[in-house]
Amino acid sequence: MPLTRPYSRDQRATIVFGMLAFVLMLVFLQLWLLTATMNAYLGGDESVIWPAAAASLVCLALNAGLWRYLVRMELARS
Amino acid sequence: MSAEHDPRHPIDARVDTPQREGLTGTAPTSLYRPIVDAEEITRAPDGRPLVEQPKWRRDFPIDTPQDLYVARRDFMKFMVMTSLAFTVGQFWIAGQNWLRRRRGAPELKKIASLAELPVGAAITFLYPEPGDRCILVRPAADVVVAFSQQCTHLSCAVIPQPEQNRLFCPCHEGAFDLQSGRPIAGPPNRPLTRVLLDVRGGDVYASGIELRTV
Numbered sequence: 074m075p076l077t078r079p080y081s082r083d084q085r086a087t088i089v090f091g092m093l094a095f096v097l098m099l100v101f102l103q104l105w106l107l108t109a110t111m112n113a114y115l116g117g118d119e120s121v122i123w124p125a126a127a128a129s130l131v132c133l134a135l136n137a138g139l140w141r142y143l144v145r146m147e148l149a150r151s
Numbered sequence: 152m153s154a155e156h157d158p159r160h161p162i163d164a165r166v167d168t169p170q171r172e173g174l175t176g177t178a179p180t181s182l183y184r185p186i187v188d189a190e191e192i193t194r195a196p197d198g199r200p201l202v203e204q205p206k207w208r209r210d211f212p213i214d215t216p217q218d219l220y221v222a223r224r225d226f227m228k229f230m231v232m233t234s235l236a237f238t239v240g241q242f243w244i245a246g247q248n249w250l251r252r253r254r255g256a257p258e259l260k261k262i263a264s265l266a267e268l269p270v271g272a273a274i275t276f277l278y279p280e281p282g283d284r285c286i287l288v289r290p291a292a293d294v295v296v297a298f299s300q301q302c303t304h305l306s307c308a309v310i311p312q313p314e315q316n317r318l319f320c321p322c323h324e325g326a327f328d329l330q331s332g333r334p335i336a337g338p339p340n341r342p343l344t345r346v347l348l349d350v351r352g353g354d355v356y357a358s359g360i361e362l363r364t365v
Contacts, residue, residue, distance in 0.1 A: 082216055082217065082220060083216065085220060086216060086219060086220045086223065089220060089223045089224055089227060090223060092227060093223055093226065093227045093230070096227055096230045096231060096234070097230060099234065100230050100233055100234050100237070103234055103237040103238070103241075104237060106237070106241065107237050107240050107241060107244075110241060110244055111244060112341065112364065113364060114244050114247065114248055115303070115341065115362070116341055116342075116362050116363055116364030116365075117361070117362025117363065117364070118362075118364050119248055119252075122244060122245050122248050123245060125241055126238075126241040126242055126244075126245050129237060129238045129241040130238055130241075132234060132237075132238070133234050133235060133237075133238040136230070136231045136234040137231060137234075137235075139227075139231075140227065140228065140231045143224065143227065
């Protein structure tokens with residue numbers, strides 16, 4: 074559904090703050106996943122590698138979706 | 152009322168409330184006074200007008216809310232790129248694991264004979280790949296153990312100390328149990344990679360490696 078309503082600057086700033094909070098949580102989760110997976114890989118534990126990669130991919134998809142929303146919000150303003 | 156209203160003069164909800172219809176000139180004058188100069192782009196963080204701001208802020212006008220918005224937006228973009236990098240790292244690990252499985256089990260390799268290795272002595276050897284340095288230790292007459300020489304903390308070379316029954320990493324003073332390879336002191340939290348040994352007719356062979364997380 075296209076964004077048609079332009080937000081004011083203060084509204085956009087609030088939206089960016091909210092999205093940034095989610096993005097930071099997801100990035101920290103990914104960092105933890107990466108270190109835990111590397112530790113498991115170096116220790117020969119292969120069982121967590123693909124589930125962790127899938128979880129990281131989901132986090133990336135969520136982050137990319139939020140970023141896409143921000144870009145579309147900027148386009149709706151102009 | 153709305154049907155009769157002149158569209159050229161929009162209704163101001165603060166003035167044209169149902170009780171105030173037709174009452175012109177009764178609104179406070181402050182209502183029509185511009186709060187902020189239209190040419191004043193600087194909106195200071197404290198909200199006070201520009202004339203009340205210090206001179207440095209008047210000389211270097213910055214649209215603070217816009218600056219804040221752009222900074223957070225670009226930081227979010229950087230975080231999304233970081234997220235992409237972490238995901239690439241996850242799949243890089245998966246690729247490395249696939250390559251490791253593809254290499255299969257390492258071959259049997261003779262590394263020493265017991266006659267050349269007195270009790271308390273140690274030698275280094277390369278196994279299973281030419282870049283993988285390992286260490287063989289004979290702490291007792293009937294015991295030989297071998298581990299990767301790379302510390303599991305930051306890959307420094309560990310030094311055997313059979314008299315203290317440990318392998319010592321001098322970089323950050325980490326230590327591993329000489330019999331099991333498990334960490335007993337310092338920052339390492341993962342055991343050393345163990346080299347599986349096979350003693351045949353007085354010769355010591357490396358027959359595989361054992362990776363461990365605990």
